[in-house]
Amino acid sequence: MKDTLEKHPQGPLLWLQSVQWMVFLLANTIAAPIVVGAAFDLSTGDVSSLVQRMLLVSGGVTLFQLFFGHRLPLLEGAAGMWWALFLTLAAVATSGDKGAVLQQLEMGLLASGVVLVILSLLPIMARLRELFTPLVTGVYLILLVVSLTGSFFKGMLGVTRTGEIDGEVAVLSLIVILLVLILSLKGRGLWRSMGPLIGIGSGWILFAIFGLIPSNTNAEPTPWFALPKAFDWGMPAWDTGIVxxxxxxxxxxxxNVVASILVVARTLGVDVTADTYRRGLLGNGIGAVLSGLLSCIGPVPLSVSAGFISTTGIRSKRPFLIGATLVLVSGFFPLVGNFFATLPSEVAYAALFVPFAQMMGFGVRDLMSLIPSQRNLLVIGLSLMVGVGVMFLPPSAFASLAPWLRSVVANGLLVGLILCLLLEHVIFRETEKNNPASS
Structure with a gap:
C-alpha cells in the first residue's frame, strides 16, 4: 500500500488534485474565524487579518505534521472545540471585556500547547486516553453543542445583525441549511464531502443578491504581501480559569488526534505505531503554541480527511503537499483574507449547522454505547443538568466571585466536564468498565 502513496499523478491531474485538497482545507478553515470575529465584534479588517493568520497556521501545521509529525495526508483545520471555547467565552463577556478575553485566550493556547508538547515526550498516551471514556466524551460533545446553540440561532435568525428576528436572513439561512443537509444525506462522492463548502458558496451568492454582504470599513490600503503579526490581539494575559x-x-x-490518525491510516491501509501518535500529539501541541503566538484558533487533525480520500480516491502525498502549501502561501497575501472576510457570519453559521448537529449525534452515540446502569445514568444526568444549568445563569450572577474563579464557574461546559470526570473516575469509580463499546 505504501507504493500507492508514493505513486504520484503527473501534469494537469496533479494540479487538479492539489486544488481539490486546497479547496477542501479552505472549506474547513474559513468559517471559524468569520464566526469568532463576529462573536468578538471584530472589525472587517481585523476579521480579514484573522482569516489570513488562520490560513497560515492551518497550512503550516499540516506541512509540519506531514514531514515531522504523524506523516500522513491528514489536514489540520480549526478545531470545533477550540472555537466553541472562543464563542462560549464571548457569550459571557461584556462588550468592554472581549478584547481582554482574546488576550487571555492567547495565553490559554500557549499553555495548552506547552502541556501537549511535554506530554508528547512522555510515555503516558495510553493513560491520558483512558480518562476520556465514551461517557466523558459523550457528555462533553453534548454540552459543547448546547453551549453553541444560542450563538447559532442568533446568527441564523438575524438577531446578531439587527437585534431581532430578520425574516430575510432567516429564510436565506434555512435555504443554506437545507442545501447542506440534502448533500450530506443524498449526495455521492465528492458532492457529499464538499457539502459545507457548497453551502458557503451558495449562501454567499444569495446574501450578495439581497444586499446583505458587510462592507469593508478598513480605509487603509491593503498591501499585496504581508507577514502575519504576532500577538495581534495584544500581549497574552493570564487568567487561571481560561488557562x-x-x-x-x-x-x-x-x-481527536488519535482517532483522526487511526481512521486515515485505516483508509490508506498503512500501519501506525505508538510513535506515530506521539509525533502527531507533538505537532498538535506546536500548532496550539503557534495559534497563541499568531492570535488565531487552535488547529486539530481533521478526521474528515479520511472521507475525502475515500470519495476522491486521491491517495498520493504529492497533491496533498501542494494543496497545503498553496493554503500556507495564501496566508501571506492580505487580499485573500479580505475576500473571505466578506463572508457573512450568518452563512458560516448556517453552513456549519448540520456538521455541528452531527457532533451532537456523535455524543449521543457514545452514550448509547454504554450499558444503561443506574450508575451511568446518574453520572450522565448530573453532569448534563449541572453544566446546562450553569449556562442558563446570567453573567451578573457570578459578579461577586474572584475573577479567576468566575472564568471557571461561569463556564457551564467546563463545570459539566469537570463534574463528569470526577463522577466517572473518582466518586463513582468502577474497577471494571461496563462499556464494551469503548474497546
Missing amino acids: LTSVLTGLILIS
Missing part, C-alpha cells in the same frame, strides 16, 4: 479551560480542551483533543 485551565484551555489546557483541558487540549487534553480532550488528544482523543
Whole structure:
C-alpha cells in the first residue's frame, strides 16, 4: 500500500488534485474565524487579518505534521472545540471585556500547547486516553453543542445583525441549511464531502443578491504581501480559569488526534505505531503554541480527511503537499483574507449547522454505547443538568466571585466536564468498565 502513496499523478491531474485538497482545507478553515470575529465584534479588517493568520497556521501545521509529525495526508483545520471555547467565552463577556478575553485566550493556547508538547515526550498516551471514556466524551460533545446553540440561532435568525428576528436572513439561512443537509444525506462522492463548502458558496451568492454582504470599513490600503503579526490581539494575559479551560480542551483533543490518525491510516491501509501518535500529539501541541503566538484558533487533525480520500480516491502525498502549501502561501497575501472576510457570519453559521448537529449525534452515540446502569445514568444526568444549568445563569450572577474563579464557574461546559470526570473516575469509580463499546 505504501507504493500507492508514493505513486504520484503527473501534469494537469496533479494540479487538479492539489486544488481539490486546497479547496477542501479552505472549506474547513474559513468559517471559524468569520464566526469568532463576529462573536468578538471584530472589525472587517481585523476579521480579514484573522482569516489570513488562520490560513497560515492551518497550512503550516499540516506541512509540519506531514514531514515531522504523524506523516500522513491528514489536514489540520480549526478545531470545533477550540472555537466553541472562543464563542462560549464571548457569550459571557461584556462588550468592554472581549478584547481582554482574546488576550487571555492567547495565553490559554500557549499553555495548552506547552502541556501537549511535554506530554508528547512522555510515555503516558495510553493513560491520558483512558480518562476520556465514551461517557466523558459523550457528555462533553453534548454540552459543547448546547453551549453553541444560542450563538447559532442568533446568527441564523438575524438577531446578531439587527437585534431581532430578520425574516430575510432567516429564510436565506434555512435555504443554506437545507442545501447542506440534502448533500450530506443524498449526495455521492465528492458532492457529499464538499457539502459545507457548497453551502458557503451558495449562501454567499444569495446574501450578495439581497444586499446583505458587510462592507469593508478598513480605509487603509491593503498591501499585496504581508507577514502575519504576532500577538495581534495584544500581549497574552493570564487568567487561571481560561488557562485551565484551555489546557483541558487540549487534553480532550488528544482523543481527536488519535482517532483522526487511526481512521486515515485505516483508509490508506498503512500501519501506525505508538510513535506515530506521539509525533502527531507533538505537532498538535506546536500548532496550539503557534495559534497563541499568531492570535488565531487552535488547529486539530481533521478526521474528515479520511472521507475525502475515500470519495476522491486521491491517495498520493504529492497533491496533498501542494494543496497545503498553496493554503500556507495564501496566508501571506492580505487580499485573500479580505475576500473571505466578506463572508457573512450568518452563512458560516448556517453552513456549519448540520456538521455541528452531527457532533451532537456523535455524543449521543457514545452514550448509547454504554450499558444503561443506574450508575451511568446518574453520572450522565448530573453532569448534563449541572453544566446546562450553569449556562442558563446570567453573567451578573457570578459578579461577586474572584475573577479567576468566575472564568471557571461561569463556564457551564467546563463545570459539566469537570463534574463528569470526577463522577466517572473518582466518586463513582468502577474497577471494571461496563462499556464494551469503548474497546
